[in-house]
Amino acid sequence: MADTTASTRDLGGIHDDYMALTRQKRLYSLVLLIIFVALMVAGFSVAGGRNAGSFWGGLDNFFDYPSELVIEASGKLSEFPAHFVTFFPALVETVNIAAAATLLGALAAIFLSLLSTRGMARFPALIPVFRRLMDISRAIPEIVVALVLIFILGGGPVPAMIAIAIHTAGALGKLFSEVNENADLKPLDGLTSVGATWGQKMALGIIPQVAPNWLSYALLRFEINVRASAILGFVGAGGLGYELKNAISWGQGRYDEAAAIFLLLFITIVVIDQTSSHYRDRLTHGAKSERRS
Amino acid sequence: MTMLDTADLKGSADRVMSRKRIVSFALPALVLAYLTYVFFAFGVPDLIAKASGANARTLIADTYSHKVHVTRDNRNGAVRVAIEGENKGTYPDGEGPAWVSLDDETVIDLGDGHIITYLPENNGVTYNVPGYGLMTFEVSRSQGVIQNYPTDDTPDWINASKNRVAVTTEAGRLSITRNRTEVFRYFVGWELFFFTLDSPYHGMGAGEVIRRAFGGEASAIAHDFWSNKMWRHGDVAWAIFETILMAFLGTMGGAIVALPLAFLAARNFAPLPAIRVATRRLFDFIRGVDALIWTIILSRAFGLGPLTGALAILITDTGTFGKLFSEALENVDKKQIEGVQSTGAKPIQRYRFGVIPQITPVLISQILYFLESNTRSATVIGAITGGGIGLLLTQAIITQKDWEEVSYYIMLIIIMVIFMDWLSGLLRRKLINGNEGGQ
Structure with missing residues (x-):
């Protein structure tokens, strides 16, 4: 009897405690929300104050440029095929920068990731060194390397390619080593027992396990790198971005060229995105069904 | 029957093996072929031939050292001592560092016995190189630079013509033209990093500065450091803040706009299939247009800025x-x-308690991941739209001489990105574990 009353009292206490906890949690959420909203508002007003044009004024003009572009370009539709032909080499250059950078970056990432994964590393003592190397090359924005290399090598696609490759090596290296950590190490033991060298162990024991996931990440990176290569072109590294900069600086009267480049860039990005996501889908689903069986 | 099966099996195994063998050779060969094509398509051989070794050397030397210019205007005889030859780093008239004595004769001691003297008459200059001898020069309006060397044939570290002379030794560099005589002396380190010459704290030891800071001069010291004209610490800090601000506003704003739209685009929440498809196409379009084109369109509408x-x-x-x-x-x-x-929850409560708690971990981890990567994008976009550290960096690179500032900015950018990476990782762990505990 006494026990029951005690437990009811306890239950009441638990209920009160729970409600107090909920109230406290709500209060914290509210405070966090208020801080967040205040940060956003203050941030936008600070950024707006430092801007050349105001936000509301800009909002009215938002469609001015695109509509001018469309109106002028639609009057010269017949010239579009010629523009496409003119700018096609630049497009190829942009895609080549991205592809070569992804390839070189991925090759470096393979070695960096194998050298920095426990259980696979050739020199286990150097794992932290290779990790920091990846962190640093991931942290350097492409534009920094590109601008410095443009000063030394002169403008063109190579500085952009090297810059993107360095960043790719770091970014893919991290993702690759995460994949490596999930790989089964037993094939390595088997290969070690028959006297395989480190290169053979990696090529025969690890790479067949992780290749689909690596490829999928590399394809995703390729999508990102196409965009990066277009942007770097804009700061002087050749390709479609460079042509775009020239075309828009000519201003009115030459909008048809700018529009043609916009269109080319848009189509390229959409096509590459779609193709790569199709193949990534196949790669990851294939890998999943293998893992299940 | 079984014989046939094994034969079949062996045949198919052989086919698989030979296909794999071909692939394992063809793939590297393809990669190699592509890289060779790119090598020539990008004109790499030409590029290597044209690459500027001198530019690379200036860049590397400038990142860890600075030079002090001692310049005489040969038209009026005025001598000026300036760090990096900049107005911001010029010593007051009649003053200079200890190795330059400014009297009638200006004696510049480059160390290791290298002495350069600016003589008052006829814009004369003497340079004593140990182990070589004393060179004398005079500048005349009509005859250019009159040169006297201790040996008949000039060594290759002297570059002389009728109107100009450049002497480069390991101690420094002397250049004479009709209009001016200039000596560069190189020092390791970044000069004036803390205080410029016009600040009373320049040249003071760290201990002395700290003692004075506690003695009530803290605000004056902070002001002199913050408004350092050479390194512009205040502007740089503001630019870093601006870059992080751009990344923060962009990421959070994007997430706030995208969340309600995502409900319209999700198969299990979309009110109408048509709306779902339309929203998806909108997302595809926005991503396809790409940051570069958006940046251009937006900078037309909103002007340049963060x-x-x-x-x-x-x-x-x-x-x-x-x-x-x-x-x-x-x-x-x-x-x-x-x-x-x-439990009788209304639709809005179903979303609040049934859906949101499930997707918050994914949302938060994606947002934080993007916050970090957008810090990098904000650096690049800042270079185009004119805001933040990206703008400072491009400006410093365009001048092609302040490489110590360039390397300073690069270091700051790397530290900034690593900091954001660390911060987003920390928040991700805290917030997501907290949520899992709360659920």
């Missing part, structure tokens, strides 16, 4: 977040929603 950069990130991320969030919503577990519904 707001434009923030909006460019916001719009691009809306497309990406919309796609990611709608995928997260499609993977939501129905049971939890039904459970909430069974």
